[in-house]
Amino acid sequence: xxxRLRLISHLRCFESAARFQSYSQAAxxxxxxxxxxxxxxxxxxxxxxxxxxxxxxxxxLLTQQGQTLAEYVRQAFTTLSSGFDKIxxxxxxxxxxxxxxxxxxxxxxxxxxxxxxxxxxxxxVRAVASAQLEELRxxxxxxxxxxxxxxxxxxxxxxxxxxxxxxxxxxxxxxEMDLHSPERLAECWLVEAIDPGRFSWKTWFDLxxxxxxxxxxxxxxxxxxxxxLNAVMSGHGxxxxxxxxxxELVNKGLLVRxxxxxxxxxxKFTLLYDKTSPKLARINIFADWLRAELSQGDSSPINLARxxxxxx
Amino acid sequence: xxxRLRLISHLRCFESAARFQSYSQAAxxxxxxxxxxxxxxxxxxxxxxxxxxxxxxxxxLLTQQGQTLAEYVRQAFTTLSSGFDKIxxxxxxxxxxxxxxxxxxxxxxxxxxxxxxxxxxxxxVRAVASAQLEELRxxxxxxxxxxxxxxxxxxxxxxxxxxxxxxxxxxxxxxEMDLHSPERLAECWLVEAIDPGRFSWKTWFDLxxxxxxxxxxxxxxxxxxxxxLNAVMSGHGxxxxxxxxxxELVNKGLLVRxxxxxxxxxxKFTLLYDKTSPKLARINIFADWLRAELSQGDSSPINLARxxxxxx
DNA sequence: TATTAATATAAGAAATACTTATGGATAAAC
DNA sequence: GTTTATCCATAAGTATTTCTTATATTAATA
Numbered sequence: 001x002x003x004r005l006r007l008i009s010h011l012r013c014f015e016s017a018a019r020f021q022s023y024s025q026a027a028x029x030x031x032x033x034x035x036x037x038x039x040x041x042x043x044x045x046x047x048x049x050x051x052x053x054x055x056x057x058x059x060x061l062l063t064q065q066g067q068t069l070a071e072y073v074r075q076a077f078t079t080l081s082s083g084f085d086k087i088x089x090x091x092x093x094x095x096x097x098x099x100x101x102x103x104x105x106x107x108x109x110x111x112x113x114x115x116x117x118x119x120x121x122x123x124x125v126r127a128v129a130s131a132q133l134e135e136l137r138x139x140x141x142x143x144x145x146x147x148x149x150x151x152x153x154x155x156x157x158x159x160x161x162x163x164x165x166x167x168x169x170x171x172x173x174x175x176e177m178d179l180h181s182p183e184r185l186a187e188c189w190l191v192e193a194i195d196p197g198r199f200s201w202k203t204w205f206d207l208x209x210x211x212x213x214x215x216x217x218x219x220x221x222x223x224x225x226x227x228x229l230n231a232v233m234s235g236h237g238x239x240x241x242x243x244x245x246x247x248e249l250v251n252k253g254l255l256v257r258x259x260x261x262x263x264x265x266x267x268k269f270t271l272l273y274d275k276t277s278p279k280l281a282r283i284n285i286f287a288d289w290l291r292a293e294l295s296q297g298d299s300s301p302i303n304l305a306r307x308x309x310x311x312x
Numbered sequence: 313x314x315x316r317l318r319l320i321s322h323l324r325c326f327e328s329a330a331r332f333q334s335y336s337q338a339a340x341x342x343x344x345x346x347x348x349x350x351x352x353x354x355x356x357x358x359x360x361x362x363x364x365x366x367x368x369x370x371x372x373l374l375t376q377q378g379q380t381l382a383e384y385v386r387q388a389f390t391t392l393s394s395g396f397d398k399i400x401x402x403x404x405x406x407x408x409x410x411x412x413x414x415x416x417x418x419x420x421x422x423x424x425x426x427x428x429x430x431x432x433x434x435x436x437v438r439a440v441a442s443a444q445l446e447e448l449r450x451x452x453x454x455x456x457x458x459x460x461x462x463x464x465x466x467x468x469x470x471x472x473x474x475x476x477x478x479x480x481x482x483x484x485x486x487x488e489m490d491l492h493s494p495e496r497l498a499e500c501w502l503v504e505a506i507d508p509g510r511f512s513w514k515t516w517f518d519l520x521x522x523x524x525x526x527x528x529x530x531x532x533x534x535x536x537x538x539x540x541l542n543a544v545m546s547g548h549g550x551x552x553x554x555x556x557x558x559x560e561l562v563n564k565g566l567l568v569r570x571x572x573x574x575x576x577x578x579x580k581f582t583l584l585y586d587k588t589s590p591k592l593a594r595i596n597i598f599a600d601w602l603r604a605e606l607s608q609g610d611s612s613p614i615n616l617a618r619x620x621x622x623x624x
Numbered sequence: 625t626a627t628t629a630a631t632a633t634a635a636g637a638a639a640t641a642c643t644t645a646t647g648g649a650t651a652a653a654c
Numbered sequence: 655g656t657t658t659a660t661c662c663a664t665a666a667g668t669a670t671t672t673c674t675t676a677t678a679t680t681a682a683t684a
Contacts, residue, residue: 072395083384138314
C-alpha cells in the first residue's frame with residue numbers, strides 16, 4: 001500500500017481549501033477553525049515536499065501542482081461518495097432526522113410527533129430546529145420543512161401547502177376589546193415580526209379595507225412566529241400567523257381567529273429531501289404522513305409566483 | 313462536502329483488510345496491531361450502518377456491500393496515488409535512502425560514502441541496513457542493493473556485478489599456519505555461514521581439488537558475511553567472502569587472499585529502485601556512482617542462471 | 625483434548641487534530 | 655496617509671482519535 005495514503009485524512013481540508021481558494025471558507029465548510037486548516041495543509045505540504053498553495057495578498061492561490069492534485073482528489077472523493085451511495089440503503093425502520101424552523105418545529109411538528117410515532121413505532125423521528133436550511137445531501141439531516149416562497153437547494157423540493165395567514169388572539173381578548181370589526185384591532189397591541197415582508201399588519205389592514213395609522217398603534221416586535229403566538233396566547237395583543245401553525249392552539253381553545261380575512265397567497269411550506277438518500281424508504285413514509293397531516297388543516301393549495309425571504 | 317468523507321481515515325484499514333480478507337495481515341501491512349484494525353473497521357461499519365465483513369471461522373469474508381465498497385475504495389486510492397505521482401518530482405539535490413544487507417552496508421557502502429558525498433555534496437545518503445528487501449514503491453526507501461541470485465520485486469532491477477567468492481584471512485595467519493597450499497586450510501579454524509548455500513567451504517575445497525573431512529575441521533559459525541570478516545580480521549581463522557566486500561579491508565592490509573581460487577559464478581549484486589519514484593534524478597546519480605565504484609573492484613560480470621537464497 | 629490461530633473488546637497510553645491567542649501581511653475604507 | 659478589516663501563520667495548550675496492551679472468545683488443527 002502506498003505510504004502516502006497515510007496523508008489521506010489531510011485531504012478533506014486540502015480539497016475544500018482548493019475549491020474555495022480560501023482557508024477561512026474551508027474552515028467554515030468543515031466546521032473547524034482557520035488555524036486547523038492552515039496546519040493541516042502545512043503538514044500535507046511538508047510530507048509531500050510540494051508547495052500546494054501560494055499566498056497572494058490575502059488570497060491563497062493554488063500552485064500548478066496544487067491544481068493537479070486537487071483534480072485528482074476531487075475525482076477520488078467522487079468515487080468514494082459513489083461507493084458509499086452504493087452500499088448505504090437503509091430499511092424503513094430506524095432514525096429519521098427532520099429539520100424545520102423553530103416555529104414549525106415547536107408549534108406544529110413536535111406537538112404532533114406522538115401521532116406519527118404511534119402509527120410508525122419503528123421509526124424514531126428527531127426534530128432539529130434551525131434558522132436556515134441545513135445541508136441535506138450526505139448529511140445527518142434527512143428531511144427539511146421550510147417556509148419560503150422560493151428555496152435554492154440542489155435536492156428534491158415539494159410544495160406541501162400554502163397556508164393562509166390570519167390574525168389570532170386569546171379568546172378573552174375578543175370580549176375584552178369587543179373585537180367585532182377590524183377597526184377595533186387598532187386599539188390592541190399588535191404583534192409583528194421585525195421583518196415581516198408581505199405578512200405584515202399593513203398588508204392585512206389593506207385587505208380588510210381599514211386605514212392603518214402605524215404611529216397610533218402599540219407594537220410588539222418578535223423574531224419568530226412562535227414568539228408571536230406565545231405572546232398572544234397569554235393575552236398580549238393580536239398576532240398574524242399561518243392557519244396550520246395556529247391550528248393546534250385553536251383546537252385547544254387557547255387562541256381564536258377574530259376575523260376570517262386572510263393574507264393570501266399564504267405561507268408556503270416546502271418539503272425537501274435528497275432523492276438519493278439511503279433512508280429514502282423511511283423518508284417517503286414520513287413525507288406521506290406529513291402531507292396527510294398538513295392537508296387536514298386550514299390551508300389552500302394555491303400556486304405561488306412571487307419571491308420572498310423565508311419566514312420565521 | 314460529503315460528510316461521510318470524515319471516515320476517510322478508516323479506509324486504509326478497510327482496504328487492506330478487504331484485500332487480505334484478514335485483519336492480522338492488514339495489521340502487519342500497516343504496521344499496527346490487529347486490535348487497531350478491528351476497532352477501525354468496527355467504527356467504520358457503525359458509522360456507515362453497514363456490515364462490511366462477516367466472520368466465518370477464522371476468516372473475515374467481505375459481505376456483498378463490503379466487496380462493492382472495496383472496489384470503489386481501491387479505485388479512489390489508485391486515483392490518489394496517481395495524483396501524488398503527478399506532483400511529486402524531486403530535484404537532484406536532497407536526501408536519498410539506500411537499503412542493503414547489514415554486511416554490504418557496513419563493509420562496503422558506509423566506508424565509501426565519503427567518496428560519494430564529496431563528489432555530490434548536495435545529496436545526502438542515508439544507509440539503512442535490513443535483513444530483507446524493503447518495500448520500494450511509495451516508501452521511504454529509494455534504492456536497494458541486495459545479494460541474491462533471483463529477487464522477486466515489482467520494481468526495476470539491474471545486475472551490478474557478480475562478485476567471486478575467495479577465502480580471506482589475516483596476513484599474520486598466512487605465516488603462522490604456512491598457508492601455501494589449500495590442504496593447509498584444514499588445519500585452521502574455518503568460518504562459515506549457518507546456511508551458506510553454494511558459498512560453502514565444501515564447494516571451495518571441491519574447486520581446489522581437496523578432499524574435506526568436515527568433522528576434522530574446527531568451525532566458527534556466523535550469521536552474516538560481516539561477522540565472518542570481522543572474525544578473521546582479528547586472526548580467528550579463514551572465511552569466504554566476496555571480493556568487493558573484502559576489497560576495502562584488503563587494501564588496508566587487514567586481510568589477504570591466500571589462494572586465488574574462487575567460487576564462481578560469485579555473489580550477484582542487484583540494484584533495485586522504482587522507476588516512477590519522484591527522486592529518480594537523484595537515484596540515477598547514485599546508481600551511476602555505484603556502478604562505477606563496484607566496477608573498480610575485483611569482480612567478473614558473468615550471467616547467472618541458477619536460483620539461490622539471498623546471502624547474508 | 626490441548627494447542628494454535630484469528631478476531632473482539634475494554635482500558636489505558638500515545639499520537640494527532642483541533643482550539644485559542646497572537647502576530648504578520650495586505651487590502652479596503654476613511 | 656492612517657486606520658480598520660480580512661486573511662493566513664504560528665505556538666501552546668486542549669480535546670479527540672488512534673493505537674497498544676491485556677484478555678476473552680471462537681474456530682481450526684494436531
